[in-house]
Amino acid sequence: MNVFVTGHQGYIGAHLVDLLKKAGHRVTGCDLGLFDGCQWEPLTRPDKELIKDVRALELADVAGHDCVMHLAAISNDPMGELDQNITFSINRDASIRLAKLAKQAGVGRYLFSGSCSVYGAGKKLDLAEEDPLAPLTAYAKSKIETEVEVSKLADKSFTPVYLRNSTAYGHSPMLRIDLVVNNLLGSALSYGEIRIQSDGTPWRPLIHCKDIARAFVAFMDAPKEKVHNLAVNVGGNSENYQVKDVADNVKRLIPTAKVAFTGEVGADPRNYRVKFDLLNQVLPNFKLEYTLAKGMDELHRKMVDHKFSKADFEGPQFVRLRTLKTRMDRLSTTGTVA
Template identity: 45%
Template sequence: MKVLVTGSQGYIGTVLTPLLKAQGHEVTGLDVDLYEQCTFGTDMPDIPFIHKDVRDIALDDLQGYDAVIHLAALSNDPLGFLNPELTLDINYRASAKLAELSKAAGVKRFVFSSSCSNYGAGGEDFLTEESPFNPVTPYGESKVLAEKAISALADDSFSPIFLRNATAYGVSPRLRFDLVLNNLVAWAFTTGLVYLKSDGTPWRPIVHVEDISRAFGAVLQTPRSAIHNQAFNVGVNSDNHRIKDIALIVSDTVPGCRIKIASNASPDKRCYRVDCSKIQRIIPEFKPQWDTRKGAYELFRAYRKHGLKLEDFEGPRFQRIGHIRKMLERKKLNDQLRWQTCKITDRSQESTQSVPTT
């Protein structure tokens, strides 16, 4: 297939695009590259990408593709709360517009990167794809609205699929430290403390970034009739954990560390565990290969190899919200998170031009 991946330069995209290429797909990325200065310890994948804001995608950008995988978003809760209306604009409205344009361009398969954050305050019971939504953050709300808008476009010629990813973890060239396992291993490695900012009681499903990528790759290989206009929880049932149990795994992994709960810790409203049996049943090509302990050790080895320091992951170098605030303070981004001067690069056409943002 000829595949366009939005968000190709992000945490998932930099793992997914090489996987798709290895599967034989012709892959092009599209990304505004807000985190171009945040590469962690390894080279970026050699995949052609169009340097463009997802809000600015035009019909011509989508011509000739068999499938679009839509990852691009403001993808964590602190960024969502920074400007909730902007989160809706990017994650919901721009996503719905992208799907409409993809359909108009003749794209047959549209794979949307959704989230188990849709379930939000989901309680103690296992949640299936038919469970009610209960988002508690602007990020979760934006994903719910986007799913509904995109689903309404489904017909005989346009097939949307929704992958509701569990909370990701694992090493990536654009590593995120706001994710629970990545964060706890980083605290343990740099300070000797597995530092919990909540009381540790909420449930959270987690899944390795490589396994998320395998799910997207598997969707492209699955017959349309099996997956058309359906949602799938992405993860494995055994990797639903209470946060305090993830902390215990980390304390077993990183030598010489201990668990510390913040003095002002309180229960997190986000509490959900999800049933991921549907994706295993409907998409047998999806074969996850990671679990939490294996992932914690991978992260520990990567942090040790690259000499991670506390100021790196808690500061603007790798912390998403810290990096964006720094770019805003330096006037490199405006309040709509658009580059003040933006280098537009289309590597697929080997052309570069600099233009002002609007």
């Protein structure tokens, strides 16, 4: 198949291009290269690469593809707060516009990279897709507002699907340590301290970044009638963890590390445990390749091999917010949404 992947140079996109190429698909990647120079390991190149703002995409860019996988975004809560207008213009307006372009170009499937953060301050645990949403940030709002608008485009020739992904962790050639699991492992290796910013009690559904990429491929391959216009939580029922469980796993790998509660974020209002029954129902053959323990073993080995250091932990290479702060000009001047 001909697949159009946006955000292909990102933490998840790096795995996705590799998986698609290994499965024999032809891949066009579109990425603005916001994190150029941050690669940890070499990235698999797509067949065609557009170094371009998704807000400036045109019909001709998208035409001729069978599926759009849309991952490009200002991709977490703190980055989304740097400039909310930019966040909404990229994450929501450009995502809706890209869906319209895809439909107009006759692309049959549009897979949107959403997030379980739309559940925000969950009023109850074990949230399913139909439960009330409580987005707390511009990032989470942009994801849900996109779902609402793109769903209006669904028809017999256009199938959008909204992957509400769990919080990612684990090894990627484009490593990030601004995610809770990777961050705690990185702090233990760098300082001998597992620095927990909350009180350790918030629940999070966790998923290996490669399993998110595998889910995209599975949703592309799924029969249309199974997935048409569905929002689906992506993760595993047994992969909901409290932050203190993650700390226990770090201790298992680095027994000398001490647990420190820094209290930086006080009582974290983002608390959600999520159900994945719908995913199991619509994609019965899709199984996660990783548990948290397996993914942490792998990342720990990789960090040791790469001699992950205090300088790595404190520098901009693996923390998107630090890099983006110095590159915001690339976003305010490029592309306007029609």
